[in-house]
Amino acid sequence: xxxxxxxxxxxxxxxxxxxxxxxxxxxxxxxxxxxxxxxxxxxxxxxxxxxxxxxxxxxxxxxxxxxxxxxxxxxxxxxxxxxxxxxxxxxxxxxxxxxxxxxxxxxxxxxxxxxxxxxxxxxxxxxxxxxxxxxxxxxxxxxxxxxxxxxxxxxxxxxxxxxxxxxxxxxxxxxxxxxxxxxxxxxxxxxxxxxxxxxxxxxxxxxxxxxxxxxxxxxxxxxxxxxxxxxxxxxxxxxxxxxxxxxxxxxxxxxxxxxxxxxxxxxxxxxxxxxxxxxxxxxxxxxxxxxxxxxxxxxxxxxxxxxxxxxxxxxxxxxxxxxxxxxxxxxxxxxxxxxxxxxxxxxxxxxxxxxxxxxxxxxxxxx
Numbered sequence: 001x002x003x004x005x006x007x008x009x010x011x012x013x014x015x016x017x018x019x020x021x022x023x024x025x026x027x028x029x030x031x032x033x034x035x036x037x038x039x040x041x042x043x044x045x046x047x048x049x050x051x052x053x054x055x056x057x058x059x060x061x062x063x064x065x066x067x068x069x070x071x072x073x074x075x076x077x078x079x080x081x082x083x084x085x086x087x088x089x090x091x092x093x094x095x096x097x098x099x100x101x102x103x104x105x106x107x108x109x110x111x112x113x114x115x116x117x118x119x120x121x122x123x124x125x126x127x128x129x130x131x132x133x134x135x136x137x138x139x140x141x142x143x144x145x146x147x148x149x150x151x152x153x154x155x156x157x158x159x160x161x162x163x164x165x166x167x168x169x170x171x172x173x174x175x176x177x178x179x180x181x182x183x184x185x186x187x188x189x190x191x192x193x194x195x196x197x198x199x200x201x202x203x204x205x206x207x208x209x210x211x212x213x214x215x216x217x218x219x220x221x222x223x224x225x226x227x228x229x230x231x232x233x234x235x236x237x238x239x240x241x242x243x244x245x246x247x248x249x250x251x252x253x254x255x256x257x258x259x260x261x262x263x264x265x266x267x268x269x270x271x272x273x274x275x276x277x278x279x280x281x282x283x284x285x286x287x288x289x290x291x292x293x294x295x296x297x298x299x300x301x302x303x304x305x306x307x308x309x310x311x312x313x314x315x316x317x318x319x320x321x322x323x324x325x326x327x328x329x330x331x332x333x334x335x336x337x338x339x340x341x342x343x344x345x346x347x348x349x350x351x352x353x354x355x356x357x358x359x360x361x362x363x364x365x366x367x
Contacts, residue, residue, distance in 0.1 A: 008346075010351075032267070054088060146159070291314060292311050
């Protein structure tokens with residue numbers, strides 16, 4: 001499934017390749033988030049044009065609407081959505097954190113009250129895997145217990161140990177050879193807990209390993225430090241995935257520390273709110289200074305948004321036209337994929353650290 005092609009000899013950055021039934025993913029890679037079967041506001045041909053090779057779907061949300069039976073009857077998630085390339089499905093573990101107000105947890109699993117109609121929805125490790133197998137995703141995630149940060153060490157340790165027990169249960173019921181199962185490392189900001197979690201999960205020999213439980217309240221610096229003491233213990237020959245992260249700078253910091261896969265709603269969410277990413281920093285298009293600006297958003301980008309002027313893009317948002325959020329979502333996704341492509345090239349030349357430093361300086365200077 002995964003081939004480690006090159007390690008930068010100056011830093012921890014890695015260049016790899018993941019081969020799945022539905023296609024190949026060049027790493028480091030960014031996965032656009034299609035929580036309920038669509039990357040918001042972006043049609044599939046447009047999504048492909050951004051350079052995306054894999055997208056993410058969510059077990060909890062898709063199980064509630066349209067439901068696993070509907071997706072099964074319509075041929076699985078690839079046929080249902082029309083996306084023919086690889087798909088990774090999240091297990092629903094993040095919703096244990098994000099929907100804590102409507103959720104109860106015990107050793108068996110999580111019990112939710114649907115945020116749609118209040119009906120009861122039970123999600124155990126075994127159930128999560130069977131749903132993901134029904135969906136037919138290429139990569140499935142184990143169900144884990146995510147807690148907020150900061151938190152008491154006893155709470156973090158309990159959640160970490162439960163995540164390991166749940167991971168073992170997930171592996172015991174996973175029986176589709178084409179679907180690869182990734183474990184999730186928990187342990188908060190505690191070096192001992194993170195190392196212990198990695199070592200216990202590595203013994204179970206999963207196809208890949210994710211770093212979870214970050215971007216849930218800690219500072220960026222704390223997240224980077226956690227990666228510093230976590231990734232060195234993760235299996236070298238398996239792909240590494242940092243879940244739910246993040247800004248371009250966060251992603252480059254992850255690559256610097258040996259991460260291969262990323263996902264985040266940030267490119268599309270910020271695009272819908274008139275914020276565009278460029279190498280010179282974030283551009284807030286609602287600002288009045290762009291009203292009569294005839295320059296493109298990013299002269300080095302070939303996406304549809306960058307064929308228009310900043311003044312026109314601003315007009316779309318001020319006028320409430322839906323084309324504005326669509327164009328900026330496409331731009332941000334294109335930008336993230338370009339950042340990944342440039343990172344891969346820099347790693348192959350053993351120049352990622354230089355690329356990282358130059359990028360950070362230019363990005364910060366633009367603010």
